[in-house]
Amino acid sequence: MFSNLQDNLDAAFKNLSGDGKLTEINVATSVKAIRRALVDADVNYKIAKSFTDKVKEEALGKRNVLKSVRPGDLMVKIVQDELVELMGGQSVGINIKANPGIVLIAGLQGSGKTTFTGKLSRHLKNKRNKKVMVIACDVYRPAAINQLAVVAEQVGVDIYKEMDNKNPVEIALNGIAEAKKGKYDVVIVDTAGRLAVDEEMMTEIAAVKEAIQPTETLFVVDSMTGQDAVNTAKAFNDRINYDGVVLTKLDGDTRGGAALSIKYTVGKPIKFISMGEKMDTLDIFHPDRMAQRILGMGDIISLVEKAQEDFDEKEAKRLEKKIRKNQFDFNDFLKQLAQIRKMGNLKSLIGMIPGMGKIAKDIDIDDNAFNKIEAIILSMTPEERGNPGVINGSRKKRIAKGSGNRVEEINQFLRQFEQMRKMMFQMSKMQAGGGNMRMPN
Numbered sequence: 001m002f003s004n005l006q007d008n009l010d011a012a013f014k015n016l017s018g019d020g021k022l023t024e025i026n027v028a029t030s031v032k033a034i035r036r037a038l039v040d041a042d043v044n045y046k047i048a049k050s051f052t053d054k055v056k057e058e059a060l061g062k063r064n065v066l067k068s069v070r071p072g073d074l075m076v077k078i079v080q081d082e083l084v085e086l087m088g089g090q091s092v093g094i095n096i097k098a099n100p101g102i103v104l105i106a107g108l109q110g111s112g113k114t115t116f117t118g119k120l121s122r123h124l125k126n127k128r129n130k131k132v133m134v135i136a137c138d139v140y141r142p143a144a145i146n147q148l149a150v151v152a153e154q155v156g157v158d159i160y161k162e163m164d165n166k167n168p169v170e171i172a173l174n175g176i177a178e179a180k181k182g183k184y185d186v187v188i189v190d191t192a193g194r195l196a197v198d199e200e201m202m203t204e205i206a207a208v209k210e211a212i213q214p215t216e217t218l219f220v221v222d223s224m225t226g227q228d229a230v231n232t233a234k235a236f237n238d239r240i241n242y243d244g245v246v247l248t249k250l251d252g253d254t255r256g257g258a259a260l261s262i263k264y265t266v267g268k269p270i271k272f273i274s275m276g277e278k279m280d281t282l283d284i285f286h287p288d289r290m291a292q293r294i295l296g297m298g299d300i301i302s303l304v305e306k307a308q309e310d311f312d313e314k315e316a317k318r319l320e321k322k323i324r325k326n327q328f329d330f331n332d333f334l335k336q337l338a339q340i341r342k343m344g345n346l347k348s349l350i351g352m353i354p355g356m357g358k359i360a361k362d363i364d365i366d367d368n369a370f371n372k373i374e375a376i377i378l379s380m381t382p383e384e385r386g387n388p389g390v391i392n393g394s395r396k397k398r399i400a401k402g403s404g405n406r407v408e409e410i411n412q413f414l415r416q417f418e419q420m421r422k423m424m425f426q427m428s429k430m431q432a433g434g435g436n437m438r439m440p441n
């Protein structure tokens with residue numbers, strides 16, 4: 001995400017690194033490079049121009065006040081502040097205060113509405129203890145209703161659907177009546193999308209909105225469509241005046257133009273971002289953290305939050321003991337892999353570590369690498385997993401065959417495991433004095 005923008009901005013700041021102070025000339029050069037970087041990231045020229053005008057004004061205004069700050073650092077700080085501003089300043093929550101709170105989901109077909117509905121349901125249920133019902137209002141595609149049913153089951157919330165009713169307003173109202181009876185805290189109404197903006201769809205969604213009076217209307221859009229995403233966001237807002245935007249598929253968006261332009265163009269905040277197909281992560285959009293990511297500073301706060309969500313104190317203590325005794329085995333390793341998987345896409349996790357954004361971009365991190373390791377461990381007998389020392393030549397052959405690998409690959413994996421174990425053991429000895437070693441979860 002944002003990898004080219006990051007590189008190009010970096011180059012723009014480097015322009016200044018040899019200079020002693022900011023001058024009209026070096027600011028102009030730098031600002032021009034920043035503008036080009038933004039346009040390359042698919043930010044509309046007008047927005048890029050207005051952005052860099054502000055940066056220029058700030059830079060020239062501050063250069064005499066903050067004389068001790070190096071020009072490059074000052075520029076980074078100014079750009080960071082302006083990026084935060086461009087993306088809306090503060091993060092904005094959703095309103096679900098009613099009985100029930102009603103969230104209406106709108107967007108084009110394939111934008112990620114159903115997936116997001118699942119993520120939001122899971123989040124409200126697990127993190128905020130809400131009783132959630134989803135209502136299936138896509139009357140054109142029975143497959144869409146079934147897909148929502150699958151998602152609802154996956155995250156453990158109830159669904160209201162009427163397979164034979166073709167009137168979305170009726171379905172939504174019936175569903176809400178049911179939710180009132182069942183004392184649900186929140187309903188999420190998933191609506192039908194089309195492949196492109198059309199009048200019929202707009203009329204329908206506007207009618208649903210008018211009838212159910214949602215406490216929150218969210219517009220879902222695929223960030224990979226760049227400027228189109230911004231235009232669609234504008235078209236929907238002109239018609240249904242939504243409260244916030246959900247930007248999906250940021251995991252595949254390398255440019256980032258939509259994230260940077262939507263607030264400016266539409267005047268509505270991005271409230272959530274989606275970075276994967278799995279149900280397990282819902283990311284609240286924080287303009288400041290996003291700006292840090294864009295500038296390659298990482299997003300350590302989100303990373304720590306993610307880790308904490310899945311942190312199991314008891315399990316950590318148990319592991320700590322085993323490591324201290326040098327007894328960390330393949331069962332433990334398997335559990336750790338599952339833990340990391342739960343946190344989401346590996347590349348995006350590494351990108352959140354300060355300084356690692358650029359590195360993560362260049363290395364090819366294949367989440368499937370885990371599959372290979374898991375296959376190897378799963379081909380071991382319980383005895384081998386609990387006691388790696390017993391794995392001899394004939395066992396290696398069997399494991400290789402069972403997991404579809406060559407014996408050399410098994411050897412290599414066992415060597416790496418042994419090294420890792422030794423390193424953890426030594427680290428635990430070094431820290432034993434301090435007493436509170438934490439497993440790198």
Ligand code: GDP
Pocket residue numbers: 107108109110111112113114115116193248249250251252274275276277
């Ligand atoms: P809908 O038609 O708007 O309900 O869209 P869906 O929720 O069915 O999503 C369309 C496709 O995009 C599906 O294949 C999803 O798995 C995928 N998808 C949704 N959100 C994301 C995301 O954040 N990242 C990626 N990579 N894929 C996503």
